Amino acid sequence: MSVTYIEAIREAQYKALETDERVFLYGQDIGEFGGAFKATKGLKEKWPDRVMDAPISEDAMIGMAVGAAIEGMRPVVEMQFADFSSVGFNQIVNNAATHYYRTGVPIPITVRMPSGGTPGSGPFHSQSIEAIYSHYPGCIVLTPATVSDAYHMLLEGIALDDPVIYCEHKLLYRWLKSDDFEGDGLPIGKARITRPGKHATVVAYSAMVHEAVRAAEMLQSEGWEIEVVDLRSVKPLDTDTVIASVARTGRLLAVGEAFPWGGVTAEIVSRVVKEAFHLLDAPPMRLNAKDTPIPYHPKLWAAHRPTPESISHALKELLAY
Amino acid sequence: MSVTYIEAIREAQYKALETDERVFLYGQDIGEFGGAFKATKGLKEKWPDRVMDAPISEDAMIGMAVGAAIEGMRPVVEMQFADFSSVGFNQIVNNAATHYYRTGVPIPITVRMPSGGTPGSGPFHSQSIEAIYSHYPGCIVLTPATVSDAYHMLLEGIALDDPVIYCEHKLLYRWLKSDDFEGDGLPIGKARITRPGKHATVVAYSAMVHEAVRAAEMLQSEGWEIEVVDLRSVKPLDTDTVIASVARTGRLLAVGEAFPWGGVTAEIVSRVVKEAFHLLDAPPMRLNAKDTPIPYHPKLWAAHRPTPESISHALKELLAY
């Protein structure tokens, strides 16, 4: 049997509904229709009262979830696209994320964010905005790159007492398959060495893990052994695993699909240079998307985000230092 | 005559209204009342049709400004507090900021953001969210630290063809005074060496420039000469001036009042290590606010943000490396 990334997300929600009656799902078109990406297919049928359609009101959707969480529930809210969370933004960063610090009452909500670019989707159906929710205090931000992480991190995230921003990458939905979603039991907060190597470390997350692995494979024929670290969650960020890798390789390239100013890659680089300056044999580098809206045309889109080619190009620069 | 930072902001708006009939002001209570902080005092009287009160509708306020900009106007929108821009967020980052790239039609709007902490203001009247608007492509983000910069950068910002996020620090409003607002003619995009030194560089912006200077003064008695760089704008970010300073001092501390994950200080560190790794004699450091909402009580607030004491403490660690 082969399961896809999106199936893992559905299965995790199934499991959460089945095992924890505090869990409910809420989002536009997630009921009978099963969601724009079919992540909730069939769930309304089984749990008619705990799978609910929402009006086009992202602000109220998050506010509603905050209220339900106060009363002891564990809402899982689907944004139809991560990009639309911009209109639920205030309730996330200023209400959900501040609530525990302000009142001592935790807000265990999970916001599912279909993220990342796909060809032809354009500026408003392609965004990777994990950095926005990481910058504000109070959220846990997950960025699974594998089928089993998609499954386990969603389940684990739902069980956490804090607001969880779960960034699921749309490009992986159907393309990424696995024989099962058993996984390796890594908990949230731990990064994974996806591919061992000794000449340079690429730190990536979400879909970029796969592009980084491809880039590493391209360089293998030239004799370079590139280590790829999958962050899994960008907040918390497992600096220890990254630094342990840099200790082995002496070189760091941080890769992300998000906009280039600030964000995950800058946070990684800043942490590594602070804690492991002496381990670095070359200036740490970043590779991100370009500083424009994500273009609609597939040709522009492909050049806007990091690719195996541009990653291996950056790696060569890093290795040549 | 002595002018304050807030007076400079008022004067710049006066001048803009006087010299450019495309300029208008829009915001809650900015008309007859003159604004929550009196930044528009008396302006409605002089230009009744170009100084307008808004309903409590931040989304519509920005949308309105975008529309007016399309028609050739240059709106200056006041958020009552930067924190409330979270509900106008979508129109800023997804409408105003993408418009030129998408359509070729520029959106010359200026959004005034009363930013930063003051004692007793709490989680929703204290935020410094320049990084949020810098992360997304398409905005210019200004962070004036002096009376003359407050004046000139606002005028210059209004004249720019792109959306400008003008972060004015509330703590400086009445406390910061100058004999005039003549200034030194530095354009947007250039950082300033506020205080020369040779042992370490502190890069700061907005109110933190003053805290950094105080820290530098504290260390002077111990024989340390600390250079303070005022970024002035965080996007564009004048990497050259920062690197030139680091070339002289070999040491870098980036200080900001914003939340610690990502943001301006991470962007600075990441750029400097990439371009000037060989110039660094010590691991570059960051100092930011803590990773919690900004606390309401002045005692907690004072410990939440960087202070002269915590900056000089960090500098000592940097100098001891």
Added chain:
Amino acid sequence: MNGLLMNEKNVCGTVKERSRLAPQSVEMKYRDAYLTVIFTMGQTKEHARKVYQAMVRSRLLEMKFSSLYKAGQIVGGVYLGKGQEAVSASVGARLEPGKDIFAPLIRDQAGRTAFGEDMLDATRTYLGSAQGPMKARDGNIHRGRPSEGVVAMISHLGSSLSVVGGMLKAREIQGKLAGCVGATCIGDGATSTGSFHEGLNYVAVEKLPVVVVVANNQFAYSTPNSKQYACVDLIDRAQGYGVAGHSVDGTDMLACAETIAKAVDTARAGGGPQMVVAKLLRLGGHGEHDDGSYIPEEIRNSTYGRDCIEVGKQQLLEKGWLSEEELTEWQEAAKMEVQEAVKTAQKEAGPNPYNEDWSALAESRFKEAHT
């Protein structure tokens, strides 16, 4: 005095909708249930006294905060409910602590008091004691006890409504909704927020037992209604959401007590969301830093400008539901209570930044060291 509702016949009969200030009052529509609210005279009297006592206690507490503010002893800003107590207390007094939900806004000390808030909660918060409900992390009007049904508002106006909706929806899922009500107060200005719209639409779609009380005090900070909305009366919005609408003169205590009781009782009985619009005036500035001098003389001198606490007093005295002596007792008791609370809070230490747990996360294992 327009004691229309206050003669025995009406009190004991069906409460009929009326409003002196909003003659175009909207017909109520209950799509799910129609309820005839019957007050016995005893109930009305007790309810009115409860409302009024909360008003008295709240007014005295707030006047204390005002003078402490002027003396520089308050941490943060002070925003008062002066002139809005009849509306606010009428909400709080009709809710059941430990069962119902209340989401107060910036002028709801009276509602909080009526809903059973300990004066110490407010006083500790205003004076910066670390023992306040928000541990000095958030201030004054933001305080709440969400686990006890009092929502801790964020500043962004309009955003509590969907939270109340979610709390009630949770109870519905849990099978515990029956007989519960969630009430929230809001200003005229905040009705312009997208958040308010989305929240009201949500509770209407879900037919939740929510009461939204709009205190239309004619201004949002300095901004008059004419720059805030263009409908004739905010109650005109009720129909567009499919919720029942009630208009009331917010300075008329007995009218507030009854109209809001009716709205709360109707929601409780399954009548769906209720919207009350009360017209009145903020008797002061936006906050204690503001003198409100932009409020025109003619509005101050209109009925809006009446002080509901004076109106309420006359109403209770006239009806013989309260005596001068008893009122003095109430006032004295409240003054003592205020004094005690202030004395206690003033003795208490502020927060200690060195002991502070600098983490926004409940999951403390994910706390990261940021330098």
Added chain:
Amino acid sequence: MNGLLMNEKNVCGTVKERSRLAPQSVEMKYRDAYLTVIFTMGQTKEHARKVYQAMVRSRLLEMKFSSLYKAGQIVGGVYLGKGQEAVSASVGARLEPGKDIFAPLIRDQAGRTAFGEDMLDATRTYLGSAQGPMKARDGNIHRGRPSEGVVAMISHLGSSLSVVGGMLKAREIQGKLAGCVGATCIGDGATSTGSFHEGLNYVAVEKLPVVVVVANNQFAYSTPNSKQYACVDLIDRAQGYGVAGHSVDGTDMLACAETIAKAVDTARAGGGPQMVVAKLLRLGGHGEHDDGSYIPEEIRNSTYGRDCIEVGKQQLLEKGWLSEEELTEWQEAAKMEVQEAVKTAQKEAGPNPYNEDWSALAESRFKEAHT
């Protein structure tokens, strides 16, 4: 056929509001001006023909996009206006290109066509030509020419309304507002957005000449009206904003042409914002990827399910305002035009990422190198 408006007497007289689908139609209120719209028969005929021709051209263009989509030749998604052309074209046809403002949404090919859009604009965008108005940077339904009065929508529903308001407000400041109208279309689902609420409230407060046309096609993607709002009819919202309301059967072409013309003309004459709610059905899925199988049979078979293009054809033929021959001519001409546009766009190159100016800023001196 319910040609109520269509007998000569009515056509030449005052247009009276009516709606078969919304019997509870709301009375119009113009607070600033009252306007009696008088069509002469010739005007009505010409206007109706203009609307219908745009519908025909748009339908053929969209059917082409649909088949190109199935052939895998379209870049991005395809969202069609099938069944909504009467409403959409009625808006576009009543606006003056080069003067008025139009903010189309996802189902407004007909309105765009009626407002004078060149078929090449759409075709280039759908086929990914670099010569489209958005230079392949943004796609399909997002295209616009803001400098020529066509707002380029972002995906976030509801956000165009305040933009239209700002465009008109700018003209007011510039002294150029007289005689201008700004119109925008929106779906039932998008009325739930905070952005829509804030935008509508804004244009109402400023009394701007805006026409908001709500195409209530019963569904937002898969979500039925019952999960979207709780008022009896969306037109019930008009009063709450203080804007004039008009109901119309969105499948009745002549009714749409007249009602929307009246709304546009009233706004143009200073009557303030106008809200039109048209009831109809989306004749297809949400996009071409969706089969819309969740739409119940009984709705499909109701009047909502009529195809307005068929209705319009019968109406024009019956009135003798169009002959079968002329219609065939129109169709043939449109087909040719579509074919030409597709041929041209297909020959054109896509964008070249190496030549792309990777900067979001108009101020190119601030472009930064990011690595």
